[in-house]
Amino acid sequence: xxxxxxxxxxxxxxxxxxxxxxxxxxxxxxxxxxxxxxxxxxxxxxxxxxxxxxxxxxxxxxxxxxxxxxxxxxxxxxxxxxxxxxxxxxxxxxxxxxxxxxxxxxxxxxxxx
Amino acid sequence: xxxxxxxxxxxxxxxxxxxxxxxxxxxxxxxxxxxxxxxxxxxxxxxxxxxxxxxxxxxxxxxxxxxxxxxxxxxxxxxxxxxxxxxxxxxxxxxxxxxxxxxxxxxxxxxxx
Numbered sequence: 001x002x003x004x005x006x007x008x009x010x011x012x013x014x015x016x017x018x019x020x021x022x023x024x025x026x027x028x029x030x031x032x033x034x035x036x037x038x039x040x041x042x043x044x045x046x047x048x049x050x051x052x053x054x055x056x057x058x059x060x061x062x063x064x065x066x067x068x069x070x071x072x073x074x075x076x077x078x079x080x081x082x083x084x085x086x087x088x089x090x091x092x093x094x095x096x097x098x099x100x101x102x103x104x105x106x107x108x109x110x111x112x113x
Numbered sequence: 114x115x116x117x118x119x120x121x122x123x124x125x126x127x128x129x130x131x132x133x134x135x136x137x138x139x140x141x142x143x144x145x146x147x148x149x150x151x152x153x154x155x156x157x158x159x160x161x162x163x164x165x166x167x168x169x170x171x172x173x174x175x176x177x178x179x180x181x182x183x184x185x186x187x188x189x190x191x192x193x194x195x196x197x198x199x200x201x202x203x204x205x206x207x208x209x210x211x212x213x214x215x216x217x218x219x220x221x222x223x224x225x226x
Contacts (some may be wrong), residue, residue, distance in 0.1 A: 042218040104156035
C-alpha cells in the first residue's frame with residue numbers, strides 16, 4: 001500500500017535535548033512538508049521541500065531543521081532552540097504541483113517533559 | 114499573501130440535521146481549494162477538492178462544497194449528519210504556481226444524539 005509513515009507516534013523529550021521525527025513516503029511524490037498543529041491554531045508550515053537536496057523555510061522554522069537526501073525521506077529535527085516544542089507534528093507529501101491535494105501521515109505527538 | 118478564514122471554531126448539530134461549515138479565502142488570480150477531515154490523534158484525510166470546472170464539488174461521506182468566486186467562499190455542506198461525522202474539518206487553499214498550502218484554523222463539528 002502506498003502512503004506516508006511517521007515514527008514514532010508518541011515521543012517524549014527532556015528539555016535541552018534534540019529529537020528527530022521520521023517521515024517516509026512511497027508515493028513517489030516530489031514535494032514534502034512538515035506542519036505543526038496546536039489546538040485552535042490549525043496547521044502551521046515549518047519546512048517544505050520541492051525536490052531532493054533542496055528545502056525552504058515555512059512560517060515557523062526557528063528551532064527546527066530538516067534534510068532531504070532521498071526522495072522518500074524528509075526527517076525533522078526539533079532542536080533545543082525551539083522554546084515550546086510540545087505539539088502534534090504532521091508530515092505531508094504531494095506530487096509537486098499546486099493543483100493536487102496533499103497526502104498526510106498519521107502524525108507524531110511530541111511532549112517535552 | 115493568501116489566507117483562509119474558517120468563521121466557526123465549533124459547530125454543534127443534532128444527528129440527521131443538515132450542517133454547513135464556512136470557509137472564506139483571500140482573493141487570488143488562480144486558486145485551488147480543499148476540505149480535509151481530521152479524527153482525534155490522526156492525520157488529515159481529503160474530503161473533496163475544487164480545481165476547476167463545476168462549482169459544486171461532491172466528496173466522500175456525503176459531503177459537498179460550493180465554490181463561489183464572487184464571495185471568495187468554499188462552504189462545506191452535508192444534508193444529514195451522523196455521529197461518526199464528529200471530527201475537525203480544515204479548509205485549505207493553494208496558490209497557483211506555488212508549492213505551499215494555507216490552512217484555516219479548523220472547525221470542530223460535534224454531532225449530538
